[in-house]
Amino acid sequence: xxxxxxxxxxxxxxxxxxxxxxxxxxxxxxxxxxxxxxxxxxxxxxxxxxxxxxxxxxxxxxxxxxxxxxxxxxxxxxxxxxxxxxxxxxxxxxxxxxxxxxxxxxxxxxxxxxxxxxxxxxxxxxxxxxxxxxxxxxxxxxxxxxxxxxxxxxxxxxxxxxxxxxxxxxxxxxxxxxxxxxxxxxxxxxxxxxxxxxxxxxxxxxxxxxxxxxxxxxxxxxxxxxxxxxx
Numbered sequence: 239x240x241x242x243x244x245x246x247x248x249x250x251x252x253x254x255x256x257x258x259x260x261x262x263x264x265x266x267x268x269x270x271x272x273x274x275x276x277x278x279x280x281x282x283x284x285x286x287x288x289x290x291x292x293x294x295x296x297x298x299x300x301x302x303x304x305x306x307x308x309x310x311x312x313x314x315x316x317x318x319x320x321x322x323x324x325x326x327x328x329x330x331x332x333x334x335x336x337x338x339x340x341x342x343x344x345x346x347x348x349x350x351x352x353x354x355x356x357x358x359x360x361x362x363x364x365x366x367x368x369x370x371x372x373x374x375x376x377x378x379x380x381x382x383x384x385x386x387x388x389x390x391x392x393x394x395x396x397x398x399x400x401x402x403x404x405x406x407x408x409x410x411x412x413x414x415x416x417x418x419x420x421x422x423x424x425x426x427x428x429x430x431x432x433x434x435x436x437x438x439x440x441x442x443x444x445x446x447x448x449x450x451x452x453x454x455x456x457x458x459x460x461x462x463x464x465x466x467x468x469x
Contacts, residue, residue: 242365244268244311244318246298246356247325249277252373252421255437256322259445261287268315270296270307270325298325298352299344308359317365320448323353324373328391341390349394354401357416358408367413371448372402374418374459381468399459399469406457415451419444420461435462 243260247253248269257269257280267290271277274293284291292314297303327348329341353372364370376382378395398418405416421440443462450464459467 241265241319242268242315242317243320243322244270244315244360245322245324246270246296246353248293249273249280252424252437252441253322253324254279254283255441256324256444257283257291259438259441260320261291263445265290265320266315267291268294268311268318270294272297296325296356298323298356299347301355304356304359307356308363311360311363315363317368318360318363319365319368321357321360321364321368321370322373323356323371325352326373328388330388332387332389334386334389337389342393345390345394346397349391350397350401353398354405357405361409364409364412364414368415369448369451370402370405370409370414370416371444372398372405372416372418374399374402374420376420376461376467378418379459379467379469402459403457410456413453415453415456417448417451417455417457418459419447420459420467422462 243265245253245256248257249271257267260267269280269291274295280293284293294307294310296307327345357370375395377392378399380396402416402418409416421444423434424440425436440462447460447464461467
């Protein structure tokens with residue numbers, strides 16, 4: 239059965255691969271990114287799937303942009319069965335002794351507040367039994383932290399994990415499942431060339447995990463193979 243899906247940060251990397259694989263399965267996709275006019279690969283994909291892929295502008299960290307999406311969405315999509323909060327930011331080069339409040343603030347607004355507030359805004363569009371998949375990271379696991387690195391990213395992802403647990407409770411009455419998913423160390427602009435797996439492998443695994451979720455899984459923190467991660 240065809241699902242209606244919304245993917246944020248879909249212009250490249252994991253988000254773009256989500257759009258590709260969902261479309262290849264027969265689903266309908268609303269793909270968002272900050273600058274649709276510059277999203278060459280995404281627009282090419284839209285040409286390959288006429289009528290099944292719609293590209294809309296969205297900056298998850300901006301309140302006006304989120305509000306505009308909720309106004310435009312009814313024109314292209316009646317409801318959402320799968321929301322993939324993938325858009326995120328990682329500031330490289332952070333060192334202890336030279337931390338930036340601006341980096342911390344930007345990471346929180348994009349990686350934590352963005353997915354939380356977007357999901358809240360889209361809640362009326364979420365179908366009963368829908369899935370909210372928040373793309374988290376093992377770097378957001380407090381228990382697994384063994385070194386100092388990428389602090390603004392790690393902190394924002396740990397906070398996003400808490401936001402996922404809270405969303406699981408807020409959406410439970412509509413039988414909506416909210417999960418935090420670690421995609422693995424993926425060969426993207428963010429993950430780098432030395433990463434362990436390709437976007438195709440990561441997204442393929444994540445979709446298998448998503449397909450296998452039940453209501454009992456809401457609020458869980460899982461990796462791309464379905465293994466539970468420590469908070």
